[in-house]
Amino acid sequence: MKLLARLMMPLSIMTAAGMLTGCGTSAPADASGLRRVVGVDLIGxxxxxxxxxxxxxxxxxxxxxxxxxxxxxxGRHGEALR
Incomplete structure (x- = not known):
């Protein structure tokens, strides 16, 4: 039983570490989607x-x-222009 517990400990640690790594966040690759929505009219x-x-x-x-x-x-933007 002790041998099995000793063998399972590293496996469970590696499994937990692997799961936590997969749940991380990363920065977006680029903002091209937002740029397509917003456009570039505001520049200047x-x-x-x-x-x-x-x-x-x-x-x-x-x-x-x-x-x-x-x-x-x-709607608030439209009201502000009146």
Whole structure:
């Protein structure tokens, strides 16, 4: 019985270590999916001109359509423009 316990101990430690390694987290490989949803319209936009506001609005539309923002959050952006 003691021999079996001694043999099983390293095996159970290795099994637990292997399971914990598989449950780790890693950084995303890239942000291409987010870039496709958000776009690049905000780059350089300061909100000072009508063209800047259109860039902001296009980005908000993409965030709403992509499901990044909730419906009530999207509605607040529309209310702020009135």
């Amino acid at each position: 936009a300061r909100g000072a001109t009508d063209a800047d506001q259109r860039k902001i609005d296009r980005t908000v539309v993409r965030l709403c359509a992509g499901g990044v923002w909730r419906v009530d959050e999207c």
